[in-house]
Amino acid sequence: MTFLKTVLILVMYGMCISCATPGGEPGALGDIKPGERPELHTDEAGLWMAFDNMEEKLKTSGRRITDPQVNHYIRNIVCKLAGPQCSDIRIYIMQIPDFNANMASNGMMQVWTGLILRAQNEAQLAYILGHEIGHYLRRHSIQAWRDTRMKSNVSVLFQIATAAAGVGYVGQLGHIALIGSIQAFSRDNEREADDVGFDLIAQAGYDPREASRIWESLMKEHAASEKEAPSIFFATHPPTEERIETLTAKAQAVTAQGGRFFVGKKELEAVVLPLRASLLRDELRRGEFKETQILLNNLMKNEVGLGQIHFFQGELHRLRAEPDDQEKAVVAYQKALEFPNAPPEAHRALGLFYFKAGEKPKAREALERYLDLKPDGDDHEMIREYLRQLN
Amino acid sequence: MLKNVNYFLLFFVFLTATGCAQTSVLTRDGEIIEKAADDRILLMPPDIELYEMTMGGMLEPKADWTASALKNVAEALKQELKANNDTMISYKEPADGSNEFKVHQQLIKLHEVVGASIMKHQYPTVWQLPTKEDNFEWTLGQRTTRLKEKYGAQYGLFVYMRDSYASAGRVSLMIGMAVLGVGIPLGQQVGFASLVDLKTGDIVWFNRMFSESGDLRELNLARDSVQNLLDDFPL
Numbered sequence: 001m002t003f004l005k006t007v008l009i010l011v012m013y014g015m016c017i018s019c020a021t022p023g024g025e026p027g028a029l030g031d032i033k034p035g036e037r038p039e040l041h042t043d044e045a046g047l048w049m050a051f052d053n054m055e056e057k058l059k060t061s062g063r064r065i066t067d068p069q070v071n072h073y074i075r076n077i078v079c080k081l082a083g084p085q086c087s088d089i090r091i092y093i094m095q096i097p098d099f100n101a102n103m104a105s106n107g108m109m110q111v112w113t114g115l116i117l118r119a120q121n122e123a124q125l126a127y128i129l130g131h132e133i134g135h136y137l138r139r140h141s142i143q144a145w146r147d148t149r150m151k152s153n154v155s156v157l158f159q160i161a162t163a164a165a166g167v168g169y170v171g172q173l174g175h176i177a178l179i180g181s182i183q184a185f186s187r188d189n190e191r192e193a194d195d196v197g198f199d200l201i202a203q204a205g206y207d208p209r210e211a212s213r214i215w216e217s218l219m220k221e222h223a224a225s226e227k228e229a230p231s232i233f234f235a236t237h238p239p240t241e242e243r244i245e246t247l248t249a250k251a252q253a254v255t256a257q258g259g260r261f262f263v264g265k266k267e268l269e270a271v272v273l274p275l276r277a278s279l280l281r282d283e284l285r286r287g288e289f290k291e292t293q294i295l296l297n298n299l300m301k302n303e304v305g306l307g308q309i310h311f312f313q314g315e316l317h318r319l320r321a322e323p324d325d326q327e328k329a330v331v332a333y334q335k336a337l338e339f340p341n342a343p344p345e346a347h348r349a350l351g352l353f354y355f356k357a358g359e360k361p362k363a364r365e366a367l368e369r370y371l372d373l374k375p376d377g378d379d380h381e382m383i384r385e386y387l388r389q390l391n
Numbered sequence: 392m393l394k395n396v397n398y399f400l401l402f403f404v405f406l407t408a409t410g411c412a413q414t415s416v417l418t419r420d421g422e423i424i425e426k427a428a429d430d431r432i433l434l435m436p437p438d439i440e441l442y443e444m445t446m447g448g449m450l451e452p453k454a455d456w457t458a459s460a461l462k463n464v465a466e467a468l469k470q471e472l473k474a475n476n477d478t479m480i481s482y483k484e485p486a487d488g489s490n491e492f493k494v495h496q497q498l499i500k501l502h503e504v505v506g507a508s509i510m511k512h513q514y515p516t517v518w519q520l521p522t523k524e525d526n527f528e529w530t531l532g533q534r535t536t537r538l539k540e541k542y543g544a545q546y547g548l549f550v551y552m553r554d555s556y557a558s559a560g561r562v563s564l565m566i567g568m569a570v571l572g573v574g575i576p577l578g579q580q581v582g583f584a585s586l587v588d589l590k591t592g593d594i595v596w597f598n599r600m601f602s603e604s605g606d607l608r609e610l611n612l613a614r615d616s617v618q619n620l621l622d623d624f625p626l
Contacts, residue, residue, distance in 0.1 A: 061495065145451075
């Protein structure tokens with residue numbers, strides 16, 4: 001009995017210590033102010049330090065897109081939204097094909113190209129950026145950190161209390177309950193970031209109806225996916241019917257008052273088009289063909305650069321290589337070539353298909369056409385060798 | 392076979408030993424390091440982070456502790472090298488985004504990866520690569536000459552350290568669990584250092600260190616850790 005008492009006294013002592021640690025109460029933090037830096041002795045400064053070190057490495061990452069046009073464009077959107085806080089935010093555009101944007105408490109914002117490729121207009125992109133700025137302004141990183149720390153402390157205490165009582169397996173249940181409450185907590189943060197993001201784009205004059213639309217298309221893509229684990233953004237920002245409904249209702253309230261709302265379809269396209277071929281190549285490398293198909297369907301509806309989109313449709317079939325895909329690929333490449341801006345690679349893809357199929361005249365014609373259009377391509381020696389074999 | 396058993400024993404001893412620092416020095420084969428009276432050693436920005444281990448076992452980064460550790464380790468390294476008649480040159484970060492900044496940053500990142508690979512694949516554990524059994528040959532490549540030219544130093548010293556300390560709650564948990572017969576880790580010091588010949592980029596000397604005691608927040612104790620880290624330092 002004294003043994004159990006000793007343990008319990010120690011446990012109580014530990015609980016008091018955990019109560020004394022600062023900031024156990026989530027949601028009690030004020031917004032971050034322009035130019036603010038946490039004091040060095042705080043837990044928030046610790047997180048900033050870890051993010052600062054991460055950022056130092058990110059600066060020279062090989063995946064970083066340094067193209068001034070797209071950097072300038074995204075910075076402008078962020079400044080329109082964040083106003084006085086704009087100079088506290090540093091943007092890193094990363095060539096990673098997944099839909100993702102995130103923001104650390106020190107002001108480091110990452111925008112992945114999978115998001116840029118999927119946003120259908122500037123208002124949608126602005127909404128996601130506004131949502132991330134919402135996490136930053138409301139200091140969600142440190143809130144989540146403190147909350148997790150508090151819960152892991154409680155969890156470990158629960159485990160020893162139950163171990164001392166001789167029912168170790170109950171400790172496991174405590175741990176499961178803990179994981180559930182951490183997720184619930186971050187869902188609250190998501191709602192809050194939704195609100196802030198929505199208000200920021202509405203104030204900046206963007207069409208507020210686009211906010212729920214990008215979540216909807218993300219959900220649609222996710223539903224088509226066969227992956228058990230959702231994409232990183234989907235896992236950390238689970239869109240729910242409830243959130244979409246809230247955003248739709250808020251948008252109705254704003255648009256009911258009338259006025260002009262900026263969508264910015266052409267503006268986003270002008271920035272994305274020069275990068276699009278390279279981004280679509282990355283996209284196909286993910287091997288998530290069902291998700292990519294939904295993306296291609298959306299891009300086809302836009303009717304911009306259709307030659308390129310049909311070419312990548314052909315590439316999707318070629319790489320997937322399921323029954324009938326070869327025929328579908330040929331149809332898609334041929335379709336691509338009906339448009340004036342078709343990539344020369346569509347001729348090469350067709351030529352190589354005919355080459356394998358033994359259709360020599362067709363193969364020769366397509367490969368010669370490719371060489372005419374791209375005489376200095378990396379592969380011109382190889383294509384010439386194929387042509388020699390065809391003669 | 393006997394060799395393997397010995398390694399296993401060594402590893403086992405290393406795993407179970409606590410309380411004092413464990414170091415293990417490696418030097419490049421066939422490399423003769425000639426000590427000169429005025430060796431100039433460029434200290435690359437030490438990569439140091441200090442954490443507090445919370446009661447629940449999370450590692451919480453501590454900015455103020457890290458700031459004092461960085462200062463103490465730099466000072467301790469300076470004193471240690473001075474005692475060896477070497478001159479330490481401090482690295483100054485070039486302008487953000489400049490070409491020089493990019494080259495230096497890539498070298499710093501490369502060293503982190505190479506250092507971690509040495510830690511994992513060079514030492515006699517189950518992860519040791521068969522090609523690394525009897526030799527020690529690692530390099531950062533000849534781009535290090537860019538550092539040599541800029542600082543006029545023959546060698547570069549790269550230091551990596553992570554240190555964690557138990558919170559009061561964690562300590563009480565440890566005592567509570569010890570009563571129940573369960574061991575709970577309370578934090579530890581881990582580090583490695585490489586001496587790089589800036590002419591060739593080769594790592595000519597490498598040491599790793601583990602310790603369950605020590606405190607980089609105090610200059611005197613940081614000096615002990617640095618002495619352990621520079622065990623058998625060739626210069």
